[in-house]
Amino acid sequence: AQTVTQSQPEMSVQEAETVTLSCTYDTSESNYYLFWYKQPPSRQMILVIRQEAYKQQNATENRFSVNFQKAAKSFSLKISDSQLGDTAMYFCAFMKQTSGTYKYIFGTGTRLKVLA
């Protein structure tokens, strides 16, 4: 069964600094998708970034980038130039295809606090 592990329950970073959130997963599949979602205190889940497993190039979205290591089954999120608005829970998710549909398996989350 697929599992997603986020080993850092809480992290903090100074405003304008860079922080990396870790995520590892376990799967026997070769083609899959990985995602990072952000959940601010308002609780609205927001998609941050997506990575297709067949792509070797790491995904980037403005200040957010990933370090995807397929062999190591690692998918970390780097936030550059951290802003106060980045304070949120961050969830890593693995997309699993099942019988013509798909579903997500979420990690336990990392609570990130950006300090002024």
Next chain:
Amino acid sequence: SAVISQKPSRDICQRGTSLTIQCQVDSQVTMMFWYRQQPGQSLTLIATANQGSEATYESGFVIDKFPISRPNLTFSTLTVSNLSPEDSSIYLCSVGQGPPSPYEQYFGPGTRLTVT
């Protein structure tokens, strides 16, 4: 991305009663999902809401407790029946396009349920 609304945003219910949560999307979508997020925890998939047929439930969730309807491609309801304090959670609706697609999911704002 789709705009998703949920009603109610929060409710306080007595044990033994039921609560029906509505999820409305501003465009037609292939996939609709219902999640539960217990306080401070990650997201757990309850079921995939299938248009015109019975929902597909995850292990540990049953139709008698969580009946789901999906009459069309823009609307779904989740009922939490015979409420107990253990049902106190945030319930989230999400939507996505089926394969082939980027497999992204977009989430509603959630419904916070408190059972007394």
